[in-house]
Amino acid sequence: MSDVANKINYLKKLYREIVLGFSAFDYAGKPIFIKHFSELDNGDLESERSNCFNIAKERGLQDREEKMALLIKEGYWSREKEDEISRIKKEVSDYEMLLKNLVIKRQVISTKDKIRNLNRKLEEIYQEKAEVFGLCLEDFVEKKMNELTIFNSFYKNKTLNERLFSEEEFDRLPEIEISKLVGILNNFYINFSHPEIKKICACHFFISIFGLCEDDAFNFFGKRICDLSILQINLFSQGRYFKSLMQSRNEQAMPPSDVMDDPDKMIEWYDQMSHGPKAESDGVSYFGASKSELQEMAGGQAIDVSDFAKKKGNSMTTKDFIEMHGI
Amino acid sequence: MKEKWLYNFDVEKTQKVKETVAEKDADGNDIEVSREVEKKIPNKFHILNPTRKIQDDASIFYSVKVSEGIKLGLVTKSYLMRKFQQEGVLPNAEDKKIHAENYSKAIKLEVDMETIKQNVSLSDAEKDLQISPLKSEYQELRTKIFDYENLNSSLFDNTAEKRASDLLNLWFVLHLLYVEKDGSQSCLFGDGSFDQKLDRLNAIEDSGDEFLTSVLEKGAFLIGRLNSGSSKEDLAAEIA
Numbered sequence: 001m002s003d004v005a006n007k008i009n010y011l012k013k014l015y016r017e018i019v020l021g022f023s024a025f026d027y028a029g030k031p032i033f034i035k036h037f038s039e040l041d042n043g044d045l046e047s048e049r050s051n052c053f054n055i056a057k058e059r060g061l062q063d064r065e066e067k068m069a070l071l072i073k074e075g076y077w078s079r080e081k082e083d084e085i086s087r088i089k090k091e092v093s094d095y096e097m098l099l100k101n102l103v104i105k106r107q108v109i110s111t112k113d114k115i116r117n118l119n120r121k122l123e124e125i126y127q128e129k130a131e132v133f134g135l136c137l138e139d140f141v142e143k144k145m146n147e148l149t150i151f152n153s154f155y156k157n158k159t160l161n162e163r164l165f166s167e168e169e170f171d172r173l174p175e176i177e178i179s180k181l182v183g184i185l186n187n188f189y190i191n192f193s194h195p196e197i198k199k200i201c202a203c204h205f206f207i208s209i210f211g212l213c214e215d216d217a218f219n220f221f222g223k224r225i226c227d228l229s230i231l232q233i234n235l236f237s238q239g240r241y242f243k244s245l246m247q248s249r250n251e252q253a254m255p256p257s258d259v260m261d262d263p264d265k266m267i268e269w270y271d272q273m274s275h276g277p278k279a280e281s282d283g284v285s286y287f288g289a290s291k292s293e294l295q296e297m298a299g300g301q302a303i304d305v306s307d308f309a310k311k312k313g314n315s316m317t318t319k320d321f322i323e324m325h326g327i
Numbered sequence: 328m329k330e331k332w333l334y335n336f337d338v339e340k341t342q343k344v345k346e347t348v349a350e351k352d353a354d355g356n357d358i359e360v361s362r363e364v365e366k367k368i369p370n371k372f373h374i375l376n377p378t379r380k381i382q383d384d385a386s387i388f389y390s391v392k393v394s395e396g397i398k399l400g401l402v403t404k405s406y407l408m409r410k411f412q413q414e415g416v417l418p419n420a421e422d423k424k425i426h427a428e429n430y431s432k433a434i435k436l437e438v439d440m441e442t443i444k445q446n447v448s449l450s451d452a453e454k455d456l457q458i459s460p461l462k463s464e465y466q467e468l469r470t471k472i473f474d475y476e477n478l479n480s481s482l483f484d485n486t487a488e489k490r491a492s493d494l495l496n497l498w499f500v501l502h503l504l505y506v507e508k509d510g511s512q513s514c515l516f517g518d519g520s521f522d523q524k525l526d527r528l529n530a531i532e533d534s535g536d537e538f539l540t541s542v543l544e545k546g547a548f549l550i551g552r553l554n555s556g557s558s559k560e561d562l563a564a565e566i567a
Contacts, residue, residue: 060391061387061391062390062394070397070398071397074397076403076405076406128405132406134390135389140383144383173329173379
């Protein structure tokens, strides 16, 4: 079977799991089932968050702000360190923004280096902060939420009515078993990451089915919106977005069949459609870029100014410059 | 799933029990005579294998106690660590290397001694002869390891973390030590908060009850050792 066919089969499997609302995995030689959470399930988790928060608070566990106030008062931490964290984070964000607009290799490398160094410094300060602060309320609540997510995710059966562990069993589960379950859950989240959802929506089989639902989620899943899993909502939204992009093109601008058959190529096509075609007069130049970089940026269509000047008899007027830039 | 109990142990209690013995009366007839006698009866105790909930409670307790220590004016371990690093008080790389080597050698000697003990082709006298030099080498290493660890931990004796850690050991004793009565087990210090349990511990200590005092000593020793990573087998050997 070709790579593309394998890819599509795999995406069909993911699609099936999204529609069914669960995924099967192997655990200790037996099948177990991961429930795809809905927003209602997430809501339940959030209400548990406030319970955990209140319990730990009642027992005197300090939140980060309180701990920080104590540590600053006693001289173990300082506002300056906090300011340094904010400053470095801002610098990283600025450089990341800059990086998106850079095209010259040398500049890209140097900016990436700066970001790497700043992140390293940030990591050192965070490490020091974690040692000084110890366990805070937010850390505890986060840990409990992770455990609860694990507890609520796994089921013994496809009908998702019997949890894999009772509360007591889960409470006595050794850390090594928890780690195994975390590993399974991580794989699950990787399988259903946003790029994978996009790929499903870019598949021919999905486009055909989606075309029949008249943009109605109930027609598609047979469920009320509030009962849909988050993955179902993501799939539906992405499908509708791609469909609207497709509809915005006229017949002649439809993707060729080799693109239609490959979800990765289709994604590229959709991305190009969403960014819109480049205007023909979009002539630019980049100071400091090498000839090869300019050729690469222009897709081999870059014009050499000296060649252009030769054509103009080695004498260029303002009009000639405007013409060269395609304006 | 984790076993419910981390460790089980008995403590003997001198109790008055009714004992019935077969005797003959003055006429030579078989009779049964019951009388109260004092006997040492083993009482069962258990150390609870902490569940995730208990571990969470313990980590909250520890963190609260660290903050409490800081408020009391104790320095933090991380502060001292940085200070000692700057002043060169902490062991250098060479010291650490020697310590790690001593540790590995001690483990190897333990294995070697065990192998000799298990060797069925050797007589007891031969085993003793072979084990004896290994044993003295082992004890020498243990002393070095203990001195190194003691010196390093003593550097951080007066920190908020050390105080919290000592209180945490007490917290574990108050929460993990269980007594068995009529086949069912319950916490030796009953239910309630840390302070309520602590009051019950103090009451036991003040009562001068030898039996309960020895239960406390044994339980606290075992919990301390289990928390520091000793295995059940190590403890069984030490207690024996």
